[in-house]
Amino acid sequence: MNTLTLHSPFSFISNLLYKSHLPKVIHAAIELGVFEVIAKGPNSCEEIRKSLNTHHHITESFLNLLCSIDLLQLNNGLYELSALSKDFLVKQSPVNQIDYIASFSGNSGPFDQLVEGLRNGSSEFKYDMWSTEKAVLGMEQMAKGGSLQHIVSFITSIPQFKNCRKMCDLGGSIGYYSFALLEENPNLFAHVCDLPKVCQLAKTLKNNHPHFNRVCFEEFDIHTNQSFGHDYDLFLISHFIYEIAAQKKLLELLKNVNRSMTLGAVFVSNHISSDELSEDHKITLHLIELQTRLMGYPTHQLPEELLVNALTEAGFGDFRIQKPDKNLAYPSLLISAIKIKNI
Ligand SMILES: C[S@@+](CC[C@H](N)C(=O)[O-])C[C@H]1O[C@@H](n2cnc3c(N)ncnc32)[C@H](O)[C@@H]1O
Numbered sequence: 262m263n264t265l266t267l268h269s270p271f272s273f274i275s276n277l278l279y280k281s282h283l284p285k286v287i288h289a290a291i292e293l294g295v296f297e298v299i300a301k302g303p304n305s306c307e308e309i310r311k312s313l314n315t316h317h318h319i320t321e322s323f324l325n326l327l328c329s330i331d332l333l334q335l336n337n338g339l340y341e342l343s344a345l346s347k348d349f350l351v352k353q354s355p356v357n358q359i360d361y362i363a364s365f366s367g368n369s370g371p372f373d374q375l376v377e378g379l380r381n382g383s384s385e386f387k388y389d390m391w392s393t394e395k396a397v398l399g400m401e402q403m404a405k406g407g408s409l410q411h412i413v414s415f416i417t418s419i420p421q422f423k424n425c426r427k428m429c430d431l432g433g434s435i436g437y438y439s440f441a442l443l444e445e446n447p448n449l450f451a452h453v454c455d456l457p458k459v460c461q462l463a464k465t466l467k468n469n470h471p472h473f474n475r476v477c478f479e480e481f482d483i484h485t486n487q488s489f490g491h492d493y494d495l496f497l498i499s500h501f502i503y504e505i506a507a508q509k510k511l512l513e514l515l516k517n518v519n520r521s522m523t524l525g526a527v528f529v530s531n532h533i534s535s536d537e538l539s540e541d542h543k544i545t546l547h548l549i550e551l552q553t554r555l556m557g558y559p560t561h562q563l564p565e566e567l568l569v570n571a572l573t574e575a576g577f578g579d580f581r582i583q584k585p586d587k588n589l590a591y592p593s594l595l596i597s598a599i600k601i602k603n604i
Contacts, residue, residue: 271406272542275590279545283330284367286551287350289375290327291359296342296350303339315379319554323379326547371552378555386557391434392458394466401437407589412499412531413441415583415595421527425449425495429521432483432501435463436476439497443472454481454489487517494523499531500593506567507559515575519604526600528577532563534594539587549591565594576602 290296298304298312310320324340327333332346342351349358378384390396416422425446430439430453439451453463453476460478467473481489483505496518505514518528535546546562553561569580577598585592 265405265410267407267410270588272588272590272592275406276541276545279548280541282367282370282372282548282552283544284362284365285370285372285375286323286326286548287332287362287365288367289372289379290323290332291350291362292376293379295324295327296332296346297352299333299340299342300347300351300353303336303341305339309340313379316382319379319383319551322547322551322554323375326544326551329544329547371555375551375555383555383557389458392456392462394462397435397459397462397466400434403590404437407586408531408591408593409437409441411586411589412438412497412529412595413445415597416442416495416497416527416529417445419527419529419581419597421525421599422446422495425527427493428452428495428497429454429489429493431489431496431498431518433497433499434459435466436478438499439476440467440470440472442495442497443475449475449495451476452479452490452493453477454479456480456482483514487514489517489521491521492523493521494526496522496526496528497531498529500533502530503532503560503563504558506563506571511567511571512574515571515577516604519576519600522600524600524603528572528598528600530563530568530596531593532568533561533591534565534568534585535562536565536585536594538585538592542585542587542592545590563594565596568596572596572598576600576604 293313298309306321306324309324310317324333328335331343332350334341334343348354348356351357352359423446426448428439428449428451430436430451433439433453433455436451436453439453443449443451457480460480463478502511502514505511533546538546549561578601579599581597583595585594
């Protein structure tokens with residue numbers, strides 16, 4: 262890990278980049294007349310959606326994002342104008358700055374089609390977005406900006422880790438977390454399960470890695486097959502089960518995970534939850550959620566309570582929870598649990 266030691270948090274740059282999308286969001290709100298509608302009096306999401314003739318699912322995260330940047334307020338389920346928007350964003354205000362704001366057009370980006378998306382619904386999600394060479398190398402490089410070090414430090418601090426021999430990295434892409442963990446435990450062997458296209462890329466891209474012979478890339482599609490091996494004493498899932506959870510299939514998946522593990526084995530989850538974040542991160546995560554829904558993917562949030570309850574029901578206990586780290590670009594919740602019973 263020496264070559265990957267960080268000297269400053271990448272989140273400072275990442276949050277800045279996300280904020281650069283805000284002009285598009287504010288433009289969309291002005292174009293749709295959000296502030297004018299709400300200026301008539303506090304309104305629920307459903308009432309606003311009807312007035313704007315927009316889709317509920319995307320409108321909700323759109324309004325929540327506007328709240329996170331203090332342009333709206335949410336009180337008892339009703340959206341109201343904030344002091345800022347009352348002055349500067351409604352046409353009837355004598356001091357409105359709508360033309361000035363319009364001069365901040367923003368560059369092209371994920372919210373270019375926001376008005377169309379709000380009106381017509383999201384586009385169809387492109388599942389191959391994680392399967393190109395550019396995408397996998399990009400995710401690996403992004404992980405090196407902080408989350409890789411964070412996960413490795415969390416897992417290596419679990420007392421059982423030094424005795425682990427066989428791990429599964431579900432939806433593990435080209436295995437960047439696995440390779441880093443193998444570096445820390447010379448007796449560990451990893452099975453990285455991912456889509457066939459990703460496994461084939463991994464075998465080419467990682468061929469010369471010093472630990473290549475200690476990783477097996479298993480071609481696998483979670484929608485058609487949920488048997489991912491057996492006798493694992495470490496099981497990692499990172500940024501992978503948002504859709505499964507949204508489809509209410511989390512418990513079923515975790516029971517299958519349980520069946521693939523030995524008693525006393527360690528499970529680790531690394532996912533975005535919306536809990537306890539700094540102000541900058543709240544905005545960033547609202548932007549990510551709006552972008553996610555607009556792209557046609559259900560969500561990029563997995564609440565702590567939902568995951569802990571499902572894990573408990575699936576035979577896990579002895580939880581260790583590390584709250585999101587503000588220094589990370591995508592501050593995610595780390596949870597480890599021990600398999601305490603067979604299911
Ligand atoms: C957001 S990436 C997360 C990668 C890595 N675990 C991380 O945290 O950086 C989601 C991963 O899930 C894989 N994936 C998506 N759909 C899948 C499916 N139906 N079955 C198996 N893997 C899938 C993708 O190829 C990708 O590697």
